[in-house]
Amino acid sequence: MKQHTFGVIGGLGSLAGADLFFKLVRSEPVLAEQDAFHFLFEQHPFRDVRAPLNVTCSMTARKLYVFQMCQSLAQRGVNSILLPCFASHTFREELQSELTVPIVDMMAALRRHVDRIATKGAVLGVVASDFVRRSGLFERYFADRYDIVYPGGLDQAFVMNAIYGEDGVKAGKLEGHAVEHLAHACESLQRQGVEWILPGVTELSLVCQVLQRRGYPVLDGNAIYAEHAVSFTASGPRRVFKLGIVGGVGPAATVDFMDKVVRSTPASRDQDHIKMVVEQNPQIPDRTAHLLHQEADPTVSLYATCKRLESEGASAIAIPCNTAHAFVQDIQPYLAIPIVNMLTETIAFIRSQYGTVRPVGLLATSGTIASGVYHEAAQAAGITLMAPTEPFQERVMSAIYGEHGVKAGYVDGACRESLREAIEHLALAGAKVIILGCTELPLIYEETTAFALANGKSVVLVDPTAVLARHCVGLALPENLPLASETPSECVSASA
Structure with missing residues (x-):
């Protein structure tokens, strides 16, 4: 197999980026042919990494940061770039038009996986930041086949607190209040009749197994992204x-x-x-x-x-x-x-x-x-x-x-x-x-x-x-x- 080098931008969420990297190197294709896959993990923190992604936040600084990281990785000879950040995928096309190295589409990976496991016309729940929710990112990728629902008003506030709060997942708190808040949001989605719960924040993967053990049908976005990337056979844009x-x-x-x-x-x-x-x-x-x-x-x-x-x-x-x-x-x-x-x-x-x-x-x-x-x-x-x-x-x-x-x-x-x-x-x-x-x-x-x-x-x-x-x-x-x-x-x- 021809050698393929992936660049991973980890600075948009250190824990989520590290989780993706771990799931990449332990994936079956990589373990089977370790000489065929190389990974460059760039953990240069984004300056506003802890800022909550609310509906009024600006993407300008994030766009420029991600573009600089992509350029740096391209100069180091990577064949593909992994961008574990749902907010950044709202402007992935803007970045791609200025790059010669493909950014592996995380949303396409999620859609591909959902099509394999979900019933056509199923109701899908999404746990996402306020910004991603407002952007219509999930509607753009899923609305042609599925119904998309989100947690209600108070439960959405729980989601934001569980991710960005002082005791949130971004702060390294993978149990306690953060998990309870996310469980409330999942409960809200189940009452709406969802078949699967999709991640709209990469940090959800860090507590995915805990929520699954409680009976919530939450998908592990980082695992899905990793699997898609290493089996990514398309030649890119x-x-x-x-x-x-x-x-x-x-x-x-x-x-x-x-x-x-x-x-x-x-x-x-x-x-x-x-x-x-x-x-x-x-x-x-x-x-x-x-x-x-x-x-x-x-x-x-x-x-x-x-x-x-x-x-x-x-x-x-x-x-x-x-x-x-x-x-x-x-x-x-x-x-x-x-x-x-x-x-x-x-x-x-x-x-x-x-x-x-x-x-x-x-x-x-x-x-x-x-x-x-x-x-x-x-x-x-x-x-x-x-x-x-x-x-x-x-x-x-x-x-x-x-x-x-x-x-x-x-x-x-x-x-x-x-x-x-x-x-x-x-x-x-x-x-x-x-x-x-x-x-x-x-x-x-x-x-x-x-x-x-x-x-x-x-x-x-x-x-x-x-x-x-x-x-x-x-x-x-x-x-x-x-x-x-x-x-x-x-x-x-x-x-x-």
Whole structure:
């Protein structure tokens, strides 16, 4: 069996957390295969751990505490997180949307167990805090099949006192007044005709056996949660896709790429858009200068930026710079997440849309052309690339790097005319499709299927930035997302 590491957040109730941990390690599957299960028990107390969960209490501090604990456990390499706190499960979905490690659903575990033992339509009693009772947590999980009832007014007050009072279970008093108060509440539920009594506070597990011996049909929530966790075979929720972007290469092209991701996303509200984490790092050494003149090597800067994006939880990395892809093959083996290769995606797009019959023109920096990365991708796809002759390549470089070029902030005038001359040159040489193979070039001329030429004909202009944006949006579709138990590289297209 593959090794599985559970993280247990114990600080929301030290005794209940310890009880869950004990029931985990003594469960039959764990005892049978002890090498297959590892447990990290985090007993860092929540500052308001003794505060009663009444109807007016705020969850903000608890949410932030639990999220921090989840992040800490995730960084320590756990595969699943156990959260023994019913109040925290009222906001479990909020936490899960920001985490890559699944929180095992305690309520789902309870529902699964109840479905095995209870009669359909049965009345279920719930012993819970005022907050959990008001939240409708149990109705959300059980009301479709069962009737839910709670102790009456005075008996509910007994429950709160039994858990949070000076002589309550949280204070370590597992007999005496606490048990008597809980017994009164169970008696109240039995008068309402309940078949089973469900825990809505994890501390109920600490006195569960005492109440059972008195004849009350109380379920041991921690035992049920432990059993569910160690037999938990579901792969967990789908990851939330987060796109990491190596920005600043160049700065305007990064903004253009992000805009194209937004415009390519089918969305009707803010929440439908893709999460993006961007490091705008213009200090990455110039890629073309290194490739042509052996100036400062950008490899380490590119790699360091990618690693920071990886540590921020990116599912995949986009580099909106064609020339930077000359360094991708050196960087990729040292990353746990894929770099989506803009060049191979562009060539694949052209092949699917226009076939391989005619040569394809390439407008790019001299560094990109010298590196051969576009030509390698094209050759692998059966496409012939055509670069401008030297005089027209100089016009392309002027449009990009010139005093009035696009990197200097210009998109009209001399740079636009120089780029048009290069396009006309490739079209006259036989190209019907031309790649705008520098991310600044689409700032001058946009992608189009009908760029008008001086002779009255037209050519197709393909924007690799737009191709990359569309592909990244596709990776974020639910059917393409990896499960939380999988690494992103197992499911993201390995076009890198």
